[in-house]
Amino acid sequence: xxxxxxxxxxxxxxxxxxxxxxxxxxxxxxxxxxxxxxxxxxxxxxxxxxxxxxxxxxxxxxxxxxxxxxxxxxxxxxxxxxxxxxxxxxxxxxxxxxxxxxxxxxxxxxxxxxxxxxxxxxxxxxxxxxxxxxxxxxxxx
Amino acid sequence: xxxxxxxxxxxxxxxxxxxxxxxxxxxxxxxxxxxxxxxxxxxxxxxxxxxxxxxxxxxxxxxxxxxxxxxxxxxxxxxxxxxxxxxxxxxxxxxxxxxxxxxxxxxxxxxxxxxxxxxxxxxxxxxxxxxxxxxxxxxxxxxxxxxxxxxxxxxxxxxxxxxxxxxxxxxxxxxxxxxxxxxxxxxxxxxxxxxxxxxxxxxxxxxxxxxxxxxxxxxxxxxxxxxxxxxxxxxxxxxxxxxxxxxxxxxxxxxxxxxxxxxxxxxxxxxxxxxxxxxxxxxxxxxxxxxxxxxxxxxxxxxxxxxxxxxxxxxxxxxxxxxxxxxxxxxxxxxxxxxxxxxxxxxxxxxxxxxxxxxxxxxxxxxxxxxxxxxxxxxxxxxxxxxxxxxxxxxxxxxxxxxxxxxxxxxxxxxxxxxxxxxxxxxxxxxxxxxxxxx
Amino acid sequence: xxxxxxxxxxxxxxxxxxxxxxxxxxxxxxxxxxxxxxxxxxxxxxxxxxxxxxxxxxxxxxxxxxxxxxxxxxxxxxxxxxxxxxxxxxxxxxxxxxxxxxxxxxxxxxxxxxxxxxxxxxxxxxxxxxxxxxxxxxxxxxxxxxxxxxxxxxxxxxxxxxxxxxxxxxxxxxxxxxxxxxxxxxxxxxxxxxxxxxxxxxxxxxxxxxxxxxxxxxx
Ligand code: HEM
Ligand code: HEM
Ligand code: SF4
Ligand code: SF4
Numbered sequence: 192x193x194x195x196x197x198x199x200x201x202x203x204x205x206x207x208x209x210x211x212x213x214x215x216x217x218x219x220x221x222x223x224x225x226x227x228x229x230x231x232x233x234x235x236x237x238x239x240x241x242x243x244x245x246x247x248x249x250x251x252x253x254x255x256x257x258x259x260x261x262x263x264x265x266x267x268x269x270x271x272x273x274x275x276x277x278x279x280x281x282x283x284x285x286x287x288x289x290x291x292x293x294x295x296x297x298x299x300x301x302x303x304x305x306x307x308x309x310x311x312x313x314x315x316x317x318x319x320x321x322x323x324x325x326x327x328x329x330x331x332x
Numbered sequence: 333x334x335x336x337x338x339x340x341x342x343x344x345x346x347x348x349x350x351x352x353x354x355x356x357x358x359x360x361x362x363x364x365x366x367x368x369x370x371x372x373x374x375x376x377x378x379x380x381x382x383x384x385x386x387x388x389x390x391x392x393x394x395x396x397x398x399x400x401x402x403x404x405x406x407x408x409x410x411x412x413x414x415x416x417x418x419x420x421x422x423x424x425x426x427x428x429x430x431x432x433x434x435x436x437x438x439x440x441x442x443x444x445x446x447x448x449x450x451x452x453x454x455x456x457x458x459x460x461x462x463x464x465x466x467x468x469x470x471x472x473x474x475x476x477x478x479x480x481x482x483x484x485x486x487x488x489x490x491x492x493x494x495x496x497x498x499x500x501x502x503x504x505x506x507x508x509x510x511x512x513x514x515x516x517x518x519x520x521x522x523x524x525x526x527x528x529x530x531x532x533x534x535x536x537x538x539x540x541x542x543x544x545x546x547x548x549x550x551x552x553x554x555x556x557x558x559x560x561x562x563x564x565x566x567x568x569x570x571x572x573x574x575x576x577x578x579x580x581x582x583x584x585x586x587x588x589x590x591x592x593x594x595x596x597x598x599x600x601x602x603x604x605x606x607x608x609x610x611x612x613x614x615x616x617x618x619x620x621x622x623x624x625x626x627x628x629x630x631x632x633x634x635x636x637x638x639x640x641x642x643x644x645x646x647x648x649x650x651x652x653x654x655x656x657x658x659x660x661x662x663x664x665x666x667x668x669x670x671x672x673x674x675x676x677x678x679x680x681x682x683x684x685x686x687x688x689x690x691x692x693x694x695x696x697x698x699x700x701x702x703x704x705x706x707x708x709x710x711x712x713x714x715x716x717x718x719x720x721x722x723x724x725x726x727x728x729x730x731x732x733x734x735x736x737x738x739x740x741x742x743x744x745x746x747x748x749x750x751x752x753x754x755x756x757x758x759x760x761x762x763x764x765x766x767x768x769x770x771x
Numbered sequence: 772x773x774x775x776x777x778x779x780x781x782x783x784x785x786x787x788x789x790x791x792x793x794x795x796x797x798x799x800x801x802x803x804x805x806x807x808x809x810x811x812x813x814x815x816x817x818x819x820x821x822x823x824x825x826x827x828x829x830x831x832x833x834x835x836x837x838x839x840x841x842x843x844x845x846x847x848x849x850x851x852x853x854x855x856x857x858x859x860x861x862x863x864x865x866x867x868x869x870x871x872x873x874x875x876x877x878x879x880x881x882x883x884x885x886x887x888x889x890x891x892x893x894x895x896x897x898x899x900x901x902x903x904x905x906x907x908x909x910x911x912x913x914x915x916x917x918x919x920x921x922x923x924x925x926x927x928x929x930x931x932x933x934x935x936x937x938x939x940x941x942x943x944x945x946x947x948x949x950x951x952x953x954x955x956x957x958x959x960x961x962x963x964x965x966x967x968x969x970x971x972x973x974x975x976x977x978x979x980x981x982x983x984x985x986x987x988x989x990x
Contacts, residue, residue, distance in 0.1 A: 449837070
């Protein structure tokens with residue numbers, strides 16, 4: 192997975208871009224339902240299910256930067272937020288330095304909070320369900 | 333092969349077991365385990381994964397059409413496992429059966445070690461069972477009698493000192509008819525080599541002493557034999573589990589060599605004796621290596637031939653096969669040296685399959701033949717594979733540098749009507765070597 | 772709902788690892804002491820060369836006579852043991868847990884490959900079970916404990932597989948998986964699975980007794 196040849200990388204990159212080009216318009220009007228970060232390339236697990244609006248309502252999150260945080264020089268900048276950026280802009284898939292690797296960043300962001308609050312999914316399969324994440328789609332609308 | 337259904341009577345086992353009480357059994361077993369049951373016992377029993385892979389190693393198992401009660405681990409299951417599990421609370425009847433299995437259904441040949449992925453030494457475990465049975469006084473009668481002979485006379489055959497000296501002088505006389513200058517030097521202090529043999533040689537096979545003397549003499553070896561105890565290197569006590577006596581025997585043997593101030597001990601063509609002197613007895617006495625270097629006759633002959641001390645006059649005009657004695661192949665890796673000598677003296681060798689350090693035991697070793705006539709058929713039924721191996725070679729002569737192999741294979745040859753006969757290396761060398769001084 | 776999961780993943784996992792590591796150390800050290808007391812020659816005779824010779828001949832497929840005589844068994848047991856050791860160590864899900872808890876991570880197997888390897892382990896257990904039930908030489912020396920061991924060994928792989936595929940109640944299988952994995956670990960020092968600890972030591976000694984003392988092979 193992490194070890195892929197360059198050719199495969201480029202190939203997958205092109206494929207993902209085409210897919211994104213086709214799919215993004217279809218989804219753009221809807222609420223986000225999965226965190227399908229293109230940066231991962233070919234993935235080991237189905238993308239994590241995440242119904243943005245529903246989640247934030249349930250979790251009573253008002254501020255964007257609770258999740259879309261921005262760090263500068265290792266410090267969290269309190270009043271800034273980063274929703275205009277992709278997570279992968281700062282978090283590399285591979286190297287952890289200076290930021291957390293991308294997968295860990297996602298895991299930490301979601302699970303960290305879920306564990307703290309004692310609510311929400313914390314096991315692999317709860318976020319990465321096999322097959323079509325039908326239930327989430329439905330509840331998302 | 334059908335196992336004789338009738339129970340085999342053996343006074344050593346029957347009367348020994350009749351004297352036991354459960355209390356005594358428990359006490360003795362726990363005493364032995366506490367004093368002698370070390371890490372090896374524990375690890376071997378604990379890590380055996382009960383896979384049964386050792387089975388294919390054992391000639392008893394193979395010869396009984398893969399009856400698992402004869403497999404190496406099967407024998408442990410029937411003896412040591414219940415003893416350990418019940419912490420010594422087993423019946424006299426159980427002890428009797430355990431003694432029978434450990435003494436007459438395992439040759440301690442260690443072939444199964446080549447087959448066990450865990451490296452469990454089943455022979456060691458069977459010796460542990462024999463040790464317990466010995467301490468309980470339940471050992472097959474014939475071998476116990478031999479062990480008594482060791483205790484009383486320091487040799488295996490109740491040979492008295494004058495009879496021993498007499499036998500040597502008699503053989504010296506005989507040999508001087510052939511080589512007039514020949515001596516069998518008794519008690520020669522400072523000789524290079526002390527030659528030691530097993531009790532049965534003066535008793536039944538004095539001819540072998542004659543032949544050895546001729547070879548020593550013609551090879552120009554500065555040699556001697558002890559006139560008092562220590563001449564017998566054999567050891568039934570090692571096999572009955574009477575280790576205290578084994579220690580005395582080995583000490584006596586080494587002390588004879590030290591008294592004679594020899595450079596090394598050469599042992600006659602016997603496997604078990606070599607095991608007891610080189611591998612087992614020295615350890616019991618606390619010597620990592622024997623205090624006086626010891627070599628088996630097969631190695632000695634190899635060295636004489638290699639160094640040109642003995643020369644081939646004519647080839648033994650027959651194709652032969654070689655019965656590898658476990659105690660000098662798995663016991664010392666001498667298989668190629670044996671072949672070196674045999675190939676020099678014989679027309680050709682047809683190997684049995686498997687051979688060398690993967691050989692099958694003769695089924696006499698480990699003291700099994702010494703359990704005597706009551707148990708003979710166990711050896712015959714327990715080694716059908718050897719009969720098949722021998723028959724497949726199609727030759728008439730089997731060479732084997734081991735007394736036990738001779739006894740065992742001879743019985744098999746008769747029982748299975750194979751029409752073959754056995755020779756020692758010494759027989760062939762004596763027959764076919766150059767004899768410059770002979771008349 | 773977090774409660775049970777957190778318990779098996781937290782305190783129980785600590786217990787399992789302490790039993791596994793502490794128990795293994797205890798077994799090794801107490802055996803060392805016993806050997807020092809009762810079998811000193813073990814230390815006298817063991818040599819590095821013959822220890823390695825023996826171990827290598829028995830961990831390389833077809834390196835010894837018995838494994839050549841039984842090719843099917845050899846292939847099964849090697850596939851079984853390699854997968855058995857590699858999957859828990861190199862499984863992505865496990866490494867993520869290590870990373871989350873202790874910030875350590877290492878190379879991982881692709882999930883699809885690990886999935887197949889888990890099935891190989893289960894199939895291996897099936898083969899061993901079949902041997903125990905049908906092959907006289909194994910059947911004769913099999914007792915209830917041997918089936919229990921096989922069950923302990925197979926359980927984390929079966930439950931892990933089911934959890935991974937999220938069939939029939941994901942969380943149930945996951946919690947059962949973690950529990951069975953913990954039993955698996957804790958059982959190693961205290962059952963016949965301790966052959967993992969003693970195999971190299973046993974071989975080192977017997978290989979040296981054969982090689983250094985008696986100048987012969989043990990394979
Ligand atoms: C402390 C103990 C353990 C924990 C917390 C743990 C946790 C996990 C987790 C979270 C998964 C992923 C499930 C999923 O994909 O949703 C998993 C899968 C798996 N684990 Fe464990 N595990 C433990 C011990 C073990 C042990 C000891 C073994 C093996 C001996 C093992 C073998 C497996 C296997 C085979 C899979 C599934 C792989 C597949 O089929 O793709 N686990 N484990
Ligand atoms: C490095 C470590 C290990 C080595 C060298 C090793 C070696 C062996 C060997 C030589 C056998 C004998 C039979 C055969 O070849 O299959 C065996 C059997 C077995 N091993 Fe291992 N093993 C190791 C680790 C483990 C572990 C960690 C487990 C499970 C926790 C395990 C489970 C088993 C089982 C269940 C059997 C018995 C199969 C049967 O029922 O016949 N092994 N192992
Ligand atoms: S006779 Fe040889 S192969 Fe059979 S159990 Fe005894 S030592 Fe092992
Ligand atoms: S091969 Fe070794 S581990 Fe397997 S049953 Fe025999 S003695 Fe036990």
